[in-house]
Amino acid sequence: MANVRLCIVLVSAMALVPIFYFTAFSFTITRTLLPITRKENLFQYAHFRESNSGYTSGSSIVHDPDFLARELAERVRVLCWVMTSPDNVETRVKYVVRTWARRCNKLVIISSKANDTYGIVAINVGEGRDQLTQKTLGGFHYVYKHHLDDADWFLKADDDTYVIVENLRYLLSNEDTHKPVYFGHHFNSIGTFDYSSGGSGFVVSKEALRRFGRAGNNSTVCRQNGSAGDEAFGQCMGNLGVELKNSTDRYGRTRFHCLKPSDYVFGNFPEWLFNYDANGVKKGMESISDYVISFHYVRGEQMDLLEYLIYHAKPYGLKNVLQDLNQH
Template identity: 50%
Template sequence: MHFFARNYLQILLFGFILMGTFYGWRNLGYSLLQGMFYARSPSAIIDNDKLMKWQLEGKVHRELGGDRHDNTIVSRKPKDQVKVKVLVWVMTSPMNLQTKAKAVKETWGKHCDKVIFFSSETDQNFPTIGLNVSEGRNHLTAKTMQGFRYVYDHFFNDFDWFMKADDDTYVIPENLRYFLSDQNTSKPIFFGHYFKNIVKQGYFSGGGGYVLSKEALRRFGERGKDPKLCRQDGGSEDVEIGICMQNFGVKAGNSTDALGRTRFHCLTPEVHLLGPYPKWYFEYVGKHAKWGTESISDYAISFHYVDPKKMYMLEFYLYHLRFSEQQKLIENKR
């Protein structure tokens, strides 16, 4: 009955997509809500020995009848067995404090292990940490370099992973931690929305956010001031960080899920869900890039260009909206 009800709801919600962007948001919120619930509560399904065996053998999709949106855990390890602490720092500016940065602080920022805000000026009331860097897109590289340098100097020993996001990035920290719980922070690696061009090994979109392992940050902290390895200002921030990491021997990791669906996203939820992508996207990602529910992981981590109103909408859909089948699962475990 649960299987039928879940799929009926998904079919119904998919139909809503055709009725407009608003319903597309609801469908995405529903899918992510499922992923978040099971990321937070692996015991709801993981006590089944056969399912665990399927997970370990990578057979979940086939054994469960090909349902690409089943509520199964694709990670090899239950989240409650691996603890990770993630620091997220947000790049903002004085003009955005009471709009974009405020929305981040009041929505997804509340769910982080720790979130800090960097700006060109210190504001003790918000608060923000001033980096003594001029404002403007021409100085995003300097702001990013200074931001990671500050994090290395003050927080390196306190966290396992370190993520940079913009003030119009929407992050789902539970899914971020869940994904990272299966990764090794002692390895030189970082993750994000992958772009294949410009940098030899590829690089990650700045707007979609990218997360560095402890080893990656250590290498940056020890060698990041060398202008031969890392451009200190100018250029495109995400490209320069990509080149910098490549010069340190930090690998651009693969963050897609077991079904090849993306977790980090450089565009809005609407575009990734409903399309179409702008022409440049295919040059950066590949000509076979697809949009729709079959391309977005149920455990999605980030989206870009999310304005404050939509951040509050996502906060409601992901953390407050509930559906009856979830409540039944919770009650059955008591």
């Protein structure tokens, strides 16, 4: 009988061994992951996952190169709303939908006329440059009313803006959407507050959108009509206590751009930009961030070209090494 009890004890102890090791392993992994999965340690987390994302099969190691982009897409939810007009549906919107905008968590296209083919929604506004303020504010009111809970950040772009959404999420991964902030191509004030170029696209936090939704109809707070919709929206944000934060990378290189790529590479700048650009106009590839976010005046098939060069063309034998470029 004593031998039976001894056997039972030994079997029970042996059964606890794998449980002990599993618990210890889980504790170790938890202690390793918890500190580095916080948003302020994204870069360390990326390297940890990169070094542990493969498995050995024979003599080869298989890696998942897109894991970080997918995880950011889940954690940094971006709604993109694109401002367009009926005349630009086939010449611009078609290309937006099939290229960069499909990487947004939610896409809303706003015009003065609905279009079922591309899911375009209509708001009560006219067309023309003198309607840009009504259209910009109206678009944000629509997003606030119908999609506030669908995302954490809300990007407004034109139908000729090209956006690298993964790099936008990387910028935002260090930021708190519950704070009243927004980002874009930083322009000097022509009123009271600095503002972002509309053509470069700009992205607002959930708190910024919430403040706008509650008070944006007040004409003493936000100008309700006229041209220069980006400037009007910037003054509105300033009056609502929303800060336009610096979007350059840690080396001072630009991420949002109000002109097309070649203008920045070759320095083909209009004179007015030297007065507006708050960070100083610089030309050359060395002045553009490796994690660039947007360019303006990219129309039609030019979007297909950028799509190919960014997401498909790859130099053989070169590895894409992650960089820590956010400002801290």
